[in-house]
Amino acid sequence: MTDLFAEGVVSQYVRDDPDFVPRPWFADRFEAALQDPNCRYLLLVGEPGAGKTAALAWLADHDRQSLRYFVRRDSRQPLSAGDAQSFLLALGHQLASRRPSLFRPDRLRIAVRQRIDALRAGARAVGIDVEELVLSPFYQTAIQVEQDVRIAAGEVIGVRAGRAVLEDRLLSPESLQYLALLDPAAVLAAEDPAARIVIFVDSLDELRYHLGGPTILSWLENAPQLPANILVVLASRPDDSLLGVFRDRQRQWLQEHHVGADLGVVNQDALQFARRRVANPIIRRAVSRAGADENAFVARTVDLAAGNFQYLSALYRGIQASEQASLDELPEDLTGLYRFFVDQVAGAMRDQWVELPSGDLAQPAHRMPAWEGSVEPLLTLLAAAFAPVTRSQLERFLPDRPLVSGLRVIRQFVREHDGGYSVYHDTFRDYLHERLNVTDGHRRIASSYRAGQATWSDVEWSDADEYAMSYLAQHVSALVAAGAVSLRELDDLISRPLMLEKSRRYGSLESFAVDVRLAVDTASRISGTGALVAEVRARWLLANLAAAALSVPEDLIAAAGRAGASRLAIGLAESVRDPSGRAVAFLAAGMELVRAGEHAIGCGALRTSLAVMDAAGFFPIPAISRMLGGFAQAADRAGVDLVVEFIDRADPVQPSPEQGLLADVIDAYAVLGDSVTCSDRATRLMFSDTAALTTVCRALAKVGDHELAMRLAERSTARVAVGSEVAEQMVLEGSIADGAELGRV
Template sequence: MNCPDCGAANLPEGARFCPTCGASLPERSHPLIAQKIIDYGDLIAKSTKGFVGRDWLRRAVEDFLRADSKRYFLLSGEPGVGKTAFLAHLVTEQSYVHHFISSDDLDWVSPVAFAQSVGAQLAARFGAWLLEEDEAPPRVTVDMEIGTIAAGGAAIGVLVQQYTSLPVEELARKLILRPLKRLAERDRRPVVLAIDGLDEATSYSGQTTIRDLVAGLRAADNARVVLAANPGPALEDLAFQLEPAGLARFPLDGERRENLADIRACLKQALEEPAVSEAIAGAGLSATEFVDQAVERSEGNFLYLRSLLDAIRAGQAGLDLSALPAGLTGHYRDQLRRIKQEAGREGWRQRYRPVMGVLAVARAPLTARQLADLAGVDRETGDDVLETASLFLDRRERPGELPAYRWYHRAFADFLTSEIDNPDDWFDPQRYHAQVADRIHARFPDPSRIDDEYALRNLAYHDRRAGPEAFPRLYALITPAARRAKRTRFGSDTIFSQDLAEAIDAALDEGPAAGLPQLARCGLIDATLGSMVADVPPDLLRDLARAGQWARALNLVHLNAGRKGPGLQAIVEGLLVDATADNLDLAREVAAQIPHRDDDAVNRAEALARAAAVLAEQGNAQAAALFEAAEHSAEPIPGLDDRARTLARIARLRAASDPDQGRRLFDAALTCVREMPVDADPGVREFASAANMVAQTAPEARWVIDHTPIDTIGAKARALADVAAELARAGDSRAEAVFVEAESVAAQIGSAGIESVFAEHTADYVAARRRMSPEPPLPPVEAASLESRLQATERVPRDGEGFYAITLLNLAKTLLAAGEEGQGRSVLERAIVAAEAADGGFQAKQLADAATLLRQTGDEEAAGRLDTKVSQLADSEADLPTSYRAWLAERGREVVTTLREVAMTRAGFVKRRYYSDKALLQMAESLAAEDPDGAELLAQEIRDVSLRTRAHATALGSLARRKDPGADRVVQLIEETVLMAPEHDRDYLRAETVAVLAPLSPGGARRFSDSIEADDLKVTALVDIGAGLVAQGQAAAEVWDEAWQAAQG
């Protein structure tokens, strides 16, 4: 391999940097990288065909890069002046990382696809090591050896597949910003990115667009970005964002002298074609006359030139070369007139307009059959229209696919749908969006059964733009069944998330009266989409990989990050069942992606060893390097017993091809286990002891005990038995002696439970001794079985502090207040399920709130069941007095002093002020309804500002409801408490006060919402107040309108 920068020759394979000049070296190509890079080959080839001139523009870019004083170069100009062609030429000439945005293609305008493609290009050009999730371990030589096998030890295809469920900003951070920063640490030279069509990024319906990600590139000091966009408000907004980072603006005026010179050069080049020169001569024009007229009439627009020359080459009848129309719009009008004349009046209205209208709004190229179906015409008619309009069409041809068509340039579609530029034959875009949506809905009445890729990707897009009448159909697309269908087809929730964004935009368009219920519903789904966790067992992930669905399996592993190591190891095992060359490549990449640290190191080491064993069976010389990497990965395994087991498994796999190395690894495993004390690994015992002490002083920390491996009885004996089993599987004669040693160690333990603990390991050893043949082959995997098993795994994540339940409860409250009782009750049922998954104290609070909402719906029976459960929880929780309400009824107002004493005693016991504050808050909340004055006394004992504010607000609600004059004093106390907090927290505290106060006293809550400055928190507060007003039978229209105005802000 040679260095592409300095030419240094014979560099070692797998090297990341040139030792002579320090430049990053490219890695070998891998099919997974290519899968993630958007292929702009056709666009670049067509855009650069006949490319001439532009030296002056190239120099401007070179000066920008050479000066290195600014970060962005912005080329702006009207459609057709050659921006895309110039950037395509730069990409061809300089191999810049690139992206061409188009609103006609979901992948080209999607910020997720942008992050994936740009990240993949960075990996392909500079090395996939840029994208490694964990820092590389110290022994670089081993990793470099892995690099020759697994593209730097971290395949972009694997990484990107794992990241598809991340928020797009985090996706961009992992795939673009972090790699750029890592590259800057080693190579300070700038990395140039070329991005075209930035103005079209705003057509994406999600909250984050490519434009936002481009602005975020300011965080990478080594990024230099060459941008191209049409002028307009969107461009000016972006320029305002980019100015602080350094923005060089270059307006490309078509009438600019250098541009007109390039137009002239392009025409002179075309005159060398016989078809063009003969047509000019046939029109009675000299070459000079034609060129002068075309330059003037083009107004410096290359798209005009391209369309004119194509018409000449096609021998278009009636083309008057002596009287060319002025400007691109004039040319389009002239061409449209010709198409109408050829079609005839009835043919134009009934045949041509439907087809051309569908092409004007289509989101992607369409086959002739798709086009005819969506336009509602027969196939022959569709073909006729395509032939007549061929000068304006781009025909996409790919191996194994039918030809697909779209307008050659977005400018022609914009002309057709512009009432100003095309007033006589205006194509109303809403009408044609509705036509496309109607045809798809008629063909697929059930959205979950759509099997057409264009429809799956774009139906929501067309429904959204078909007008308010289509919004109910759009909302009907947001269902679990539709989500499953898209996730099954595309491997992630990306398309469903886009549909969700369209639905949210539609609800916003409808306004508060009509749109609020759907806004709440879709907002809930949007907020919780990323929280739906697939807790998929490893055997199912293994079977998915065996069935060829490795991409889907990787998505599921990432969703359940807590079990990343076992999940990735299972995928490796599944891929190795059928060890084809592609599966082996992928298995090595997946194995290299398992983190180096903690318990995941076990899975990384074993996965690498399994892949190495298959390589060894195939006689591949690289197996040794991968075995060494597996051994190295075992070093950070925390427990001596687990480290010994892992080394023994690696030893058994390696012994099959290299008995000496296998024996060495078995020796290392035995050394590890023999260093252990008889009873347990010292580190585990020390941690267990510390956990016990913590739990005794702070019962709130009981979870530490639940997650600590305290039961270490016989750890050394068990580890010895497991090493013995691996020795037996490898046919090593030492197996029996090691097992006898394990039995001897077990006998030294003075515990009655050792026999049952040790029995399982004994059984495994006996099985290993008796196993005379390989394990039987796994049964075949059935697709239907996989789907049913996957559906059974989806669940709501356990939420220790009940935040998920809070979200659901708030949305249920909003829906019920808006009169949407059916949807509100449905959300409330989910909230109860989520609350029951929360930890004790939080669980009681959320269930109590749910009971209150159930009573609002008139379901006293269900509310009573929750009250009973809350009471049981209160009795069982160590940090709650027994049954607050019963206790308060017996003791009355005198209990305030006692409560304070209990709280203070508890604070001394816990030795952590925060927990005593929480206890005081819980007591104040329970006391408020019976004795708001007593609750207020308790609130004053709370030191934590946030908790004290909540306690004050609870007391204030009861006082206000009673019209107690003491309420004004509490309002003042709350404001004083809020002002004690840092300035950036004050709005949050006021919003929280409103949330507590609104159901009890909406009017009182209003005093705090008026002080909130942040728009998002003000909207939340106003919605809470509106819900409180509706619940009390009061008019809320004014509050809804105010919330709406704040939301628009």
């Protein structure tokens, strides 16, 4: 079951740790950011082990309405990876759970009724025909088809769909940002102006390992201006090259705090933590046995830690696991501390041996030193693993090694949770990557799933477990990067049998597409003709997967919008992959949803349409005119401004916007009641086109600028036609005298 709210992480750092120390200094920073109307992002930067994750987990535990996202290296499970789609999907599902009223959870229905007197032989009646129905992830949709056929000699079909799926991972980040966050935030602002949506995002630095596609960080860099009721709290290791673009683009809305900037305050927290740990009877005995004064020892360890909580955690964890540890000369940094305790365990096993089976019944078992034969292979495998592994998986990966004794020896370095084993902190994994040959761990895992088959296509994929489905390609990629196998191994793994099994198991090709993107990235990092061929093949395959997406008729999307079925309309628009068709599809959905009164969702669709046009670099004037009218009808001033900005910065190679479009801009501001902008634009622009001038004059009449409307009408070469239109508008607006006067002129 997916831990949507990261409760496992929060519990691990806060509720399940009796020695946890609150961080009041960061709580003060957080409260100040909440009160600052210009703060949208609060960034906490600190070295590995400084306590960033614990600080965020503590705040999240206190704010039960908050949204949480804890990035973990190489995580590829839905709603926990570093890509923008997983991030936005998680936020949307969390927000829908926390505040369901923002998503209008009432069921929507599309109804089709057919009355057919007689259906001849060979004829066919279809109620709804969609090749593939792709729905938005935060809603439910009901489709009802009623068919009344008196005489049926032909074929009667109610709903025909090649496939119907809730394929949320096909949604683009540009669309998801509105569906999941921005549109609900607008609804919340209207319902409760004082409420805030707080989002905690941990470990941005892990995104440096993300392979291909938009990441959380790229979304943060390019996100539209967040509304004032959203605050994103972020944590990262120092990495100027990774964070530079984000800092530059969001500087106006960003507050940043460095852990350790006030070492005295941080050391007070560290001192409290160390005192709690040394109160453990086992640790207290070890300190006493070493002849050290307890308070002096605590102060010494806090000084050595220099604000690094992981140093203190590893130190006292190691002392507790081995009471005989020498406490005279303690290492001065975290890496030295890890080396100290690993060397201590290895040294204690110097005279221990294990019996290893030979693998051949005719040959006797052979003896090896216990460290090399049991503990080191186990640490190597855990350092290579991309997720916690179970006891049965360890037995599969290390069939010839004694696990029970090995796990018992390394318990201070391992975390066991829900039956899975992993190294207890990422900093310790980093240390093991420096000390051990982790490539051997990747090889053991990959070989266990290959199971002696000649090729990857020969593997019985239906028998593979979830770990293989999620991480096998990454292990093979790691072997390629280390030069342990050729790129051909990864190329062969990305095979049709694997694709079919993933499609069968998950109901989509997205998981397989992740593997293909990994193959593209891996090949692109290797020089040579063979790598280039592999990259081209992978890119070709990725293009074919994308081309498998479908096109949906615009009239079907519009029909869904007219029915107020926002989820179906947006889902159908999402399924269109061609940029021009996608822009038109979202425009159709947005316009009809606005007309149906679904203003927030409709305007979100219009914004997506505009974003697609902008990204693709095309300028369809009729579509833009319709979009202006949609935003104006929904009283969305920001949407109108967005379209006007798009028009003003149109590509210079495009012809100047036609007068009709500029007139529609003025009319949109008139609908919004902005007389100043209407008059200003009408005064600055010269309109020779009669239809455009008529639109402008009517717009001026709407906002009450009758003098300018009459003056422009009188200047027109078609002043009779224009004047009569404007006079009619004046009468409609209640200015009967002015309308009559212009009529006489």
